[in-house]
Amino acid sequence: MIRLESVEVVFGRGSPDERRVLDSLSLAVPKGQHVSVIGSNGAGKTTLLNAIAGSVPLSAGRILIDGVDQSRLPEWKRARYVGRVRQDPLAGTAGDMTVLDNLALASRKGPRRLRIAVPARLRRELRDRLAELGMGLEDRLRENVNRLSGGQRQALTLLMASISRPAVLLLDEHTAALDPRNAELVSELTRRFVAEYGLTALAVTHDMRRAIDEGDRLIMMHGGAIVADVAGDAKRDLTVERLVDLFRRTRGGDYAEDRDLLT
Amino acid sequence: MVEGVLVEGLVYGILALGVFISFRILDFPDLTVEGSFPFGAAVGSALIAARFPPLLALGAGFLAGAVAGAVTSGVYHGLRVPPLLAGIVTMTGLYSVDLRVLGGKANLPLISNNPVMRAAESWLGGSLDSSLQSFLAFLSIAAALVLVLDLFFHTEAGIALGALGDNEASVVSAGVNPVGLRTSGICLANGLAGLSGAFAASYQGFADANFGAGIVAAGLASVMIGEFLFRTNRIGGQLARVLLGSILFRGIMYAGRSWGYLAGITPNDLRLLTAVLIVASIAASRYKGGTLPGRRRE
Numbered sequence: 001m002i003r004l005e006s007v008e009v010v011f012g013r014g015s016p017d018e019r020r021v022l023d024s025l026s027l028a029v030p031k032g033q034h035v036s037v038i039g040s041n042g043a044g045k046t047t048l049l050n051a052i053a054g055s056v057p058l059s060a061g062r063i064l065i066d067g068v069d070q071s072r073l074p075e076w077k078r079a080r081y082v083g084r085v086r087q088d089p090l091a092g093t094a095g096d097m098t099v100l101d102n103l104a105l106a107s108r109k110g111p112r113r114l115r116i117a118v119p120a121r122l123r124r125e126l127r128d129r130l131a132e133l134g135m136g137l138e139d140r141l142r143e144n145v146n147r148l149s150g151g152q153r154q155a156l157t158l159l160m161a162s163i164s165r166p167a168v169l170l171l172d173e174h175t176a177a178l179d180p181r182n183a184e185l186v187s188e189l190t191r192r193f194v195a196e197y198g199l200t201a202l203a204v205t206h207d208m209r210r211a212i213d214e215g216d217r218l219i220m221m222h223g224g225a226i227v228a229d230v231a232g233d234a235k236r237d238l239t240v241e242r243l244v245d246l247f248r249r250t251r252g253g254d255y256a257e258d259r260d261l262l263t
Numbered sequence: 264m265v266e267g268v269l270v271e272g273l274v275y276g277i278l279a280l281g282v283f284i285s286f287r288i289l290d291f292p293d294l295t296v297e298g299s300f301p302f303g304a305a306v307g308s309a310l311i312a313a314r315f316p317p318l319l320a321l322g323a324g325f326l327a328g329a330v331a332g333a334v335t336s337g338v339y340h341g342l343r344v345p346p347l348l349a350g351i352v353t354m355t356g357l358y359s360v361d362l363r364v365l366g367g368k369a370n371l372p373l374i375s376n377n378p379v380m381r382a383a384e385s386w387l388g389g390s391l392d393s394s395l396q397s398f399l400a401f402l403s404i405a406a407a408l409v410l411v412l413d414l415f416f417h418t419e420a421g422i423a424l425g426a427l428g429d430n431e432a433s434v435v436s437a438g439v440n441p442v443g444l445r446t447s448g449i450c451l452a453n454g455l456a457g458l459s460g461a462f463a464a465s466y467q468g469f470a471d472a473n474f475g476a477g478i479v480a481a482g483l484a485s486v487m488i489g490e491f492l493f494r495t496n497r498i499g500g501q502l503a504r505v506l507l508g509s510i511l512f513r514g515i516m517y518a519g520r521s522w523g524y525l526a527g528i529t530p531n532d533l534r535l536l537t538a539v540l541i542v543a544s545i546a547a548s549r550y551k552g553g554t555l556p557g558r559r560r561e
Binding site: 092105108118 | 415430438439441
């Protein structure tokens with residue numbers, strides 16, 4: 001369960017170019033829900049994820065994960081509850097370390113101990129997990145991650161973000177930098193992990209079709225606030241046309257730019 | 264003679280291991296070693312001169328270096344200055360501390376009382392030539408250090424340290440405080456430099472406040488020459504490679520000192536030779552691998 005209470009993020013407070021990126025935003029996501037987040041550029045989607053992860057400080061409001069107030073905790077402490085995949089496949093992994101070491105690092109959250117990181121039992125377990133990706137990475141345990149393709153690396157990052165079963169999984173356009181085939185593969189893996197691990201997920205996307213097809217709920221952001229929130233039957237009946245219409249109404253009809261969102 | 268070069272390579276190889284950890288693994292260009300090396304030498308020698316047990320003196324040399332590293336880390340994290348500046352601050356201040364530790368002098372001789380070398384030269388019961396015995400002693404010490412470090416870099420903490428220099432975000436995501444982790448890495452690197460300094464003082468027969476001059480470049484040259492020898496992405500191989508690089512570097516320096524006159528090289532030119540070696544290793548690795556000589560790139 002994630003709860004955001006009147007969250008505000010202001011950049012450059014007090015300066016002439018002060019910008020209110022999140023404006024008194026409240027949101028409650030029950031455990032296990034898969035939420036798609038859409039909105040135009042500058043709507044505050046990425047800042048929303050950054051605020052939850054602790055990469056940007058809140059100007060006001062609170063963020064609770066599983067009932068614990070996270071608002072004042074540094075990013076590394078919140079990471080116990082948060083898994084994250086960014087758009088850039090290079091962002092979440094250590095490229096000069098092996099596939100196995102990367103996954104071992106992510107398999108447990110919290111302070112590091114002076115214990116052998118990958119005992120035989122863990123190695124077998126991680127190997128099985130890698131096999132589930134269906135990319136042959138289980139036979140490349142000792143290879144450095146920077147030898148992998150973008151799709152393989154992003155799939156590994158997704159597994160790393162999910163394997164410790166965090167309370168919330170934040171996905172920031174995590175398939176946008178991939179070719180269509182790999183984007184589809186990683187999306188499929190995302191659906192599977194979210195379902196199998198019972199994860200609560202917030203997925204920012206530019207792809208309206210995907211936002212409609214995937215997840216239990218869709219929220220639309222504009223100007224740092226949530227302007228539409230669709231779930232259940234209403235979400236099942238959603239079409240791209242209706243979504244664009246909804247989008248246009250919130251924007252005051254800037255059709256040319258809205259079209260771009262469909263590509 | 265050959266033993267001398269080998270022992271020197273191993274003694275300064277411990278320093279090169281520290282340089283490898285800060286420059287390569289942590290991606291933290293740390294000049295503190297220029298201060299922690301003589302600091303370790305001064306503290307170790309002062310304790311030996313005061314008749315403390317040699318093992319305790321060596322341990323204190325390591326600790327002294329680690330403390331120097333902690334100071335650099337504090338300046339770096341606390342004031343958010345570049346690593347180079349943080350290291351320069353510590354190294355500059357330590358010079359005065361060294362003079363105090365050495366009793367107000369720049370130099371502390373250990374000739375009449377050198378228990379570390381005495382132990383090294385006789386540890387096999389004097390059955391072999393003394394220089395051969397001290398080589399075997401230092402080889403065992405250096406090899407043991409490499410084994411321990413190899414083991415460490417296979418622990419959770421060691422893997423996190425490796426990931427930190429590579430991509431800090433991956434460490435933060437694992438719920439690890441990057442500040443504490445980096446601090447412990449910098450302390451470890453400088454502790455090795457301090458230990459190396461303590462050994463070097465015993466090996467040379469004196470401690471000197473100017474021991475640190477040019478030591479970062481020497482360590483870097485050793486690391487880079489080592490990387491030129493063979494490629495591996497296994498940490499144990501990379502560590503062993505540093506020791507080999509250090510021995511080779513000392514060999515080249517010895518050659519420069521002994522036969523350099525044939526090419527008009529005097530001992531005054533050895534620093535220039537070091538600089539040229541570093542540039543040559545970088546150029547060679549670029550030519551060979553076609554990649555930037557960044558961190559562990561294999």
